[in-house]
Amino acid sequence: MRKTLIALLAIYLALVVWVVLWKAHLPFIGRDDMREIKLVPFVSGDGYGSSAPEELLVNLLLFVPLGIYLGALGVRYAALLVVGVSIALEIAQFGLATGSSDLTDVIVNTAGGLIGLGLFMLLRPRLPVLLWVLGAANVLALLAIAVYTRSFPAMPLGGGVVIQSFVTF
Numbered sequence: 066m067r068k069t070l071i072a073l074l075a076i077y078l079a080l081v082v083w084v085v086l087w088k089a090h091l092p093f094i095g096r097d098d099m100r101e102i103k104l105v106p107f108v109s110g111d112g113y114g115s116s117a118p119e120e121l122l123v124n125l126l127l128f129v130p131l132g133i134y135l136g137a138l139g140v141r142y143a144a145l146l147v148v149g150v151s152i153a154l155e156i157a158q159f160g161l162a163t164g165s166s167d168l169t170d171v172i173v174n175t176a177g178g179l180i181g182l183g184l185f186m187l188l189r190p191r192l193p194v195l196l197w198v199l200g201a202a203n204v205l206a207l208l209a210i211a212v213y214t215r216s217f218p219a220m221p222l223g224g225g226v227v228i229q230s231f232v233t234f
Contacts, residue, residue, distance in 0.1 A: 067138070070196065074134040076203050078150075081127060085154045086163050095162030102159055106169040116169050124170055125177040130199060132181020137192065137199075147178030 083089060107116070116124075131150065135143035151174035159166040188195045 066196070069200075070134065070138055073196075073200055073203055074138070076207075077130055077134065077199075080203070080206055081131070082154070082157075084127065086157055086161060088164070093163070097162060099162040099164075100159055101165040103165060103167040103169070106167075106172055116167065116173075121169070121173050124173045125180070128174045128177030129181040129184065130202065132178040132183070133185045133195065133199060134181075135178075136182050136185030136189075137196065143182055144179060147182070148175050151175050151178070 083092075087093065128147065128151070131147055132143065135146060140146060148171070151171045154174075155166040155171055158164045185195070
């Protein structure tokens with residue numbers, strides 16, 4: 066069962082990285098003018114708006130499985146690992162210039178992971194059902210992405226080069 070959990074976690078993490086860093090586009094490295102950083106959470110400032118409520122909800126829900134997986138795997142210091150994954154993704158966004166690096170995202174992502182850890186604690190007696198749900202969620206996420214693989218708006222690269230993605234939302 067541990068190998069299955071690790072495989073599901075790897076699939077989940079690959080999806081999270083793809084969605085967070087590249088918004089389900091083809092992977093790319095952005096231009097310097099695409100780099101943004103926002104260190105004041107939940108408010109607009111420095112030319113950047115506050116996060117939309119829908120975006121906050123998606124970020125929260127996106128990280129709930131991370132907490133469940135880490136709890137099911139018995140990872141020590143799982144809460145710190147959730148924070149670390151969230152910070153690492155925000156640093157990667159800044160380094161790759163693929164989106165706004167936002168302290169709000171770190172807070173909301175961490176909250177989602179902690180909710181996942183709490184759900185795991187509550188549902189631990191039903192672990193086989195929980196694992197089935199996580200596996201089904203991974204499959205559904207892959208299918209949902211596959212459904213949208215048609216024509217996503219082109220993403221600009223440096224030097225005026227534009228690539229066309231294969232996923233639409």
